[in-house]
């Protein structure tokens with residue numbers, strides 16, 4: 390498990406430079422660069438997840454931290470089959486939501502298709518690229534294996550003229566897919582497989598979401614990426630570790646293309662979170678198989694899902710900055726993300742009372758028909774949040790599990806004959822338990838002490854519990870969706886027990902409570918609004934909410950596993 394080496398609050402951790410920032414600082418100090426220019430390069434083939442957020446924060450933060458620094462948003466759109474305008478829009482929207490701005494620096498690799506083609510022609514002319522006409526399975530067979538060198542294709546020795554002619558005809562659409570490909574001429578016996586004459590262009594008779602049918606040959610990622618970086622004047626091209634082996638090819642492309650800029654690729658470890666998965670392909674599969682409700686399902690680690698669930702952009706940014714940048718593959722505790730979330734929600738969420746599983750309480754000595762409006766503090770962390778009124782009357786709801794008929798030793802909440810405090814209201818004592826024919830408790834008969842108004846004890850009398858509650862008649866019925874982890878094991882991708890990742894889905898990741906209630910003060914709440922339900926956790930109003938019926942998502946419970954882990958250290 391990757392846990393930061395000090396508590397999240399540790400100022401040292403936030404001050405110390407990670408290895409990428411150290412390189413950047415050195416390049417500024419030595420005068421290698423006078424200005425830093427980074428980019429975030431998503432492929433528009435899905436929605437962003439919290440792993441992408443780490444990369445977004447890194448790239449935009451580094452630009453913001455350095456004088457005159459810039460960060461581009463560039464869509465790496467060279468795979469027409471998988472890419473869609475929907476994703477182009479959602480990615481921009483999610484980055485803005487996260488709090489970053491690319492200003493006028495929005496780019497698309499597809500805007501460079503003509504320039505990339507010119508570079509390809511240049512490579513052919515300088516004898517650095519050739520058209521291969523082996524079928525795809527032969528191309529891969531000729532590549533050899535990691536421990537055995539590849540073989541030159543019989544087409545490797547084609548003349549420049551021949552190559553130019555074939556490449557031109559590839560572009561003109563004369564050939565079928567898979568019949569020809571443009572390859573770099575590097576070294577078929579290179580130890581690094583990526584240097585064994587990698588493919589630069591392939592024929593794809595596919596419609597592109599931006600260039601339409603203008604092209605039927607498309608450049609590969611390994612060719613497009615370094616050159617796009619160079620065209621944009623990127624100084625530091627930050628990517629995840631799986632591209633480490635591609636770096637020699639990245640450098641080859643830059644060195645052999647007619648470009649002035651020489652960006653430096655630096656790799657860092659991906660963010661992985663325990664109890665979830667991050668691969669776009671798998672996220673898509675969960676959606677397609679109907680195992681979750683869509684890209685914005687609140688159980689997913691997508692930014693859409695987290696946002697719908699009630700996560701704040703501040704919390705996600707804080708988390709991404711705290712996990713830090715390293716070269717070690719590891720999984721980060723989901724508890725650390727939740728910790729950052731609670732810190733933020735605690736500061737900013739108004740408190741309200743909500744009852745998830747109601748149990749009726751009748752205050753026998755309270756006047757029939759009377760309603761009092763008692764002042765309640767909105768946010769003890771923020772005085773400026775003020776107070777509100779909560780109605781109190783004879784019939785109330787309390788949380789069903791705040792009562793036990795036969796309580797064990799450590800249960801201090803309501804029980805027969807016991808007195809507790811109702812938050813902001815009165816002390817009440819349980820006098821009688823009413824049950825239905827099945828023996829289930831359906832109602833409690835209680836009495837209240839009028840001298841305890843506001844929840845204060847007049848005579849120093851102590852109670853061991855304070856419960857949340859609602860006045861039954863005024864309470865608003867609502868639906869509450871409780872979420873648990875999407876997977877029941879820490880590392881769903883671990884298949885050593887013979888199970889596949891899908892087998893590890895948590896069958897109880899969603900529980901819908903349709904008989905819940907909340908305070909009338911939130912009647913006008915709109916989707917996205919966040920609250921702390923006292924004693925229960927943080928909740929936000931879901932998109933499915935209607936004026937007639939509110940729907941809440943539980944964002945996170947109050948219990949902080951991370952803080953506990955830190956204490957236990």
Ligand code: ATP
Nearest residue numbers: 430431432440441443444628629659660661667669
């Ligand atoms: P794929 O390429 O398989 O579709 P991807 O997750 O790599 O998926 P990209 O759109 O290529 O998606 O990613 C954009 C950027 O985000 C890349 O620079 C990539 O390295 C970075 N990135 C992706 N996943 C993570 C992660 N889990 N942690 C940190 N950075 C990530």
Ligand code: MG
Nearest residue numbers: 430431432465
């Ligand atoms: Mg990628």
